[in-house]
Amino acid sequence: MTKEIDWNNLGFGYVKTDYRYVSNYKDGSWDEGTLTTDDQITMSECACVLQYAQTCFEGLKAYTTANGDIVVFRPDLNAERLQSSCAGLEIPVVPKEKFLDAIHQVVKANKDFVPPYGTGATLYIRPYVFGKNAVIGVKPADEYEFRVFVTPVGPYFKGGVKPITIRVSDVDRAAPRGTGNIKAGLNYAMSLHNIVDAHNKGFDENMYLDPQTRTKVEETGGANFLFVTKDGTVVTPKSNSILPSITRRSLLYVAQHYCGLKVEEREVYFDEVKDFAECGLCGTAAVISPVGKIVDHGKEILFPSGMEEMGPVISKLRETLTGIQMGTIEAPEGWIQVI
Numbered sequence: 001m002t003k004e005i006d007w008n009n010l011g012f013g014y015v016k017t018d019y020r021y022v023s024n025y026k027d028g029s030w031d032e033g034t035l036t037t038d039d040q041i042t043m044s045e046c047a048c049v050l051q052y053a054q055t056c057f058e059g060l061k062a063y064t065t066a067n068g069d070i071v072v073f074r075p076d077l078n079a080e081r082l083q084s085s086c087a088g089l090e091i092p093v094v095p096k097e098k099f100l101d102a103i104h105q106v107v108k109a110n111k112d113f114v115p116p117y118g119t120g121a122t123l124y125i126r127p128y129v130f131g132k133n134a135v136i137g138v139k140p141a142d143e144y145e146f147r148v149f150v151t152p153v154g155p156y157f158k159g160g161v162k163p164i165t166i167r168v169s170d171v172d173r174a175a176p177r178g179t180g181n182i183k184a185g186l187n188y189a190m191s192l193h194n195i196v197d198a199h200n201k202g203f204d205e206n207m208y209l210d211p212q213t214r215t216k217v218e219e220t221g222g223a224n225f226l227f228v229t230k231d232g233t234v235v236t237p238k239s240n241s242i243l244p245s246i247t248r249r250s251l252l253y254v255a256q257h258y259c260g261l262k263v264e265e266r267e268v269y270f271d272e273v274k275d276f277a278e279c280g281l282c283g284t285a286a287v288i289s290p291v292g293k294i295v296d297h298g299k300e301i302l303f304p305s306g307m308e309e310m311g312p313v314i315s316k317l318r319e320t321l322t323g324i325q326m327g328t329i330e331a332p333e334g335w336i337q338v339i
């Protein structure tokens with residue numbers, strides 16, 4: 001029986017579900033892993049994750065399709081990205097099969113929390129790994145925990161799919177040649193003060209520029225950028241210090257192969273942004289959320305698509321991607337795994 005939740009009015013928040021997956025790494029190997037109902041974690045006060053932030057995570061979603069199946073979207077790519085995050089933080093990699101098995105087990109065990117088709121809500125899946133044993137000299141832990149929990153969610157930005165206003169950030173998200181291209185918890189810790197400050201000043205998000213020259217567009221705290229030129233080309237920033245978004249890779253494919261649009265992944269100078277027709281933020285949580293306005297120290301860029309409606313290209317991309325995820329549009333081979 002599907003749980004009694006007001007699916008249509010869910011925000012992007014944590015709702016405790018029935019089961020989560022836990023596996024421990026000790027003496028050089030991962031144990032088999034198991035489901036548990038216990039949502040609490042007990043560990044040393046000196047755990048490496050608590051002292052030195054040795055943790056990374058993933059985010060993906062499960063959906064109820066139009067014909068009632070429960071599916072997950074491209075989890076193999078999240079498994080691969082978690083492996084590169086682990087490698088960057090000296091965390092033992094989680095084998096791909098173990099990651100996929102954990103996702104399948106947790107979603108299946110919590111199937112009553114997967115929002116029904118048509119509600120606009122989805123089941124957000126959060127896999128993560130952290131260094132668990134006591135470490136006081138700066139070095140990696142020897143023992144780790146890999147966990148996966150799920151939580152039903154609505155839209156990431158308040159107001160659903162209405163265009164948002166973002167500001168150009170004065171601080172950087174990632175160092176040049178730093179950790180911006182992996183999904184390390186530390187990247188998000190350093191963005192917390194800046195997002196609170198942005199919200200206090202009436203902005204929905206921060207636009208980060210490249211940390212080396214501060215002339216090129218990078219990404220926001222939790223999503224990549226897509227722009228649309230006036231002649232309908234989809235443009236997205238190329239950089240070594242942004243997270244390689246799975247949603248972005250999927251949208252670029254959709255733009256090219258389903259919508260017949262030209263796509264360009266290249267350096268995008270902030271000076272060019274005023275000439276684009278549309279702007280969106282893409283990510284698992286954000287899907288593709290329209291940006292109506294960018295404020296750069298009092299100077300405003302208002303996109304022609306305005307503050308009321310999504311622009312036509314972003315709207316088409318969103319419709320097509322969510323159609324693929326919800327099973328109303330045929331997916332490219334391998335994108336959808338049925339639970």
Ligand code: PLP
Nearest residue numbers: 222223224243245246247283284
């Ligand atoms: N960039 C950042 C900083 C993110 O946190 C996310 C979210 O995962 C993304 C981009 C989008 O990545 P994906 O589409 O794989 O969710």
Ligand code: COI
Nearest residue numbers: 059060222283284285286
């Ligand atoms: C995701 O989209 O999965 C993310 O990790 C973004 C997060 C900041 C909610």
